[in-house]
Amino acid sequence: MSGNDSNxxxxxxxPLDVFQSLTKQGGFDECIDLELIEKHIAxxxxxxxxxxxxxxxxxxxxxxxxxxxxLAVEQSPQLSKVLLEKYKNQPKVQVINADIKTLDVPDKxxxxxxxxxxxxxxxxxxxxVVMKRLRSFLKENGKLFIxxxxxxxxxxxxxxxxxxxxxxxxxxxxxTFLPSFNDMETYASQAxxxxxxxxxxxxxxxxxxxxxxxxx
Numbered sequence: 001m002s003g004n005d006s007n008x009x010x011x012x013x014x015p016l017d018v019f020q021s022l023t024k025q026g027g028f029d030e031c032i033d034l035e036l037i038e039k040h041i042a043x044x045x046x047x048x049x050x051x052x053x054x055x056x057x058x059x060x061x062x063x064x065x066x067x068x069x070x071l072a073v074e075q076s077p078q079l080s081k082v083l084l085e086k087y088k089n090q091p092k093v094q095v096i097n098a099d100i101k102t103l104d105v106p107d108k109x110x111x112x113x114x115x116x117x118x119x120x121x122x123x124x125x126x127x128x129v130v131m132k133r134l135r136s137f138l139k140e141n142g143k144l145f146i147x148x149x150x151x152x153x154x155x156x157x158x159x160x161x162x163x164x165x166x167x168x169x170x171x172x173x174x175x176t177f178l179p180s181f182n183d184m185e186t187y188a189s190q191a192x193x194x195x196x197x198x199x200x201x202x203x204x205x206x207x208x209x210x211x212x213x214x215x216x
């Protein structure tokens with residue numbers, strides 16, 4: 001079983017209010033990550049969010065980018081139902097319940113967002129493979145934004161090595177791999193991206209994070 005597949009136990013079991021509380025605990029409820037990259041996606045016509053959860057990013061995009069078409073991709077059946085109900089009367093939002101490893105989309109995107117540590121749900125061998133898939137979804141000059149914790153940033157999770165992390169919860173354990181800057185550079189090059197910039201920042205609860213902006 002791959003890292004991504006084993007973590008599904010958690011995402012398919014965790015109650016919505018607990019998932020939202022984790023967002024608040026991480027300092028993402030005020031969308032500081034999206035505010036930091038907003039200027040880079042100002043003219044984007046089509047935006048995909050990978051791991052849309054309960055709609056945190058979609059709500060921000062609807063409020064601040066009213067002309068964009070939004071594709072919200074979520075693998076959890078439970079969270080997908082939340083999204084489908086929430087945006088059933090919103091024509092600018094399309095919700096897809098799918099695994100990004102097998103997802104196909106008919107139209108190329110201007111921007112792909114992979115935020116809130118979504119990349120960490122995939123193992124070291126999976127991460128470069130998924131990045132290549134995301135590259136295939138983008139138009140020429142399209143951008144991919146990836147948000148991850150800074151290496152060695154202490155969290156509620158346990159480090160089993162410098163980059164391997166386990167978070168134990170009542171709803172199942174989450175096993176993750178935290179890539180280094182050199183890993184991200186390698187992944188980007190292999191996938192055909194240029195690493196444009198890295199934004200280091202603190203969330204509202206003082207968690208140290210990095211947003212990587214990659215361009216086709």
